[in-house]
Amino acid sequence: MTGAVDLVVAVFFVVVLIVVSVIDVKHRIIPNRIVLPAAAIVLAARTLVHPSVVWLVAGAGAAAFLLVAAIARPGGMGMGDVKLALLLGVAVGRTVPLALIVALLAALVPSVALLVRHGARGRTMGIPFAPFLALGGLVALIAGAPLG
Numbered sequence: 001m002t003g004a005v006d007l008v009v010a011v012f013f014v015v016v017l018i019v020v021s022v023i024d025v026k027h028r029i030i031p032n033r034i035v036l037p038a039a040a041i042v043l044a045a046r047t048l049v050h051p052s053v054v055w056l057v058a059g060a061g062a063a064a065f066l067l068v069a070a071i072a073r074p075g076g077m078g079m080g081d082v083k084l085a086l087l088l089g090v091a092v093g094r095t096v097p098l099a100l101i102v103a104l105l106a107a108l109v110p111s112v113a114l115l116v117r118h119g120a121r122g123r124t125m126g127i128p129f130a131p132f133l134a135l136g137g138l139v140a141l142i143a144g145a146p147l148g
Contacts, residue, residue: 030080
């Protein structure tokens, strides 16, 4: 039973990551009405099947990490990214640092390309970050989240 619930949660998590990434690429927004309920559902399921505060702590820690970036450079990182980090943490638990590292490293590629192409002006050009967070979430899910 535990493995089946973990599989359902993993599939739900991946579907949400895909939907949010597409929306972010098209509209440059990560909708609260998707991310916050998804985080609550995943947190409830993870805690029910694997009782631990790790899920909540990982979610809060990941969100806090990106919140610092959002506060340090307003306009650079959106609050939607912060809330998506919350979802990543509650979904993958202890492997959330891996998710964030993968996301940040993957985002370097288009960032460097913008700098090369546009020079100093490229520093102020934004890119949708949700697809990179989604990639990190998938890597972290495969690397260590319980799947049964």
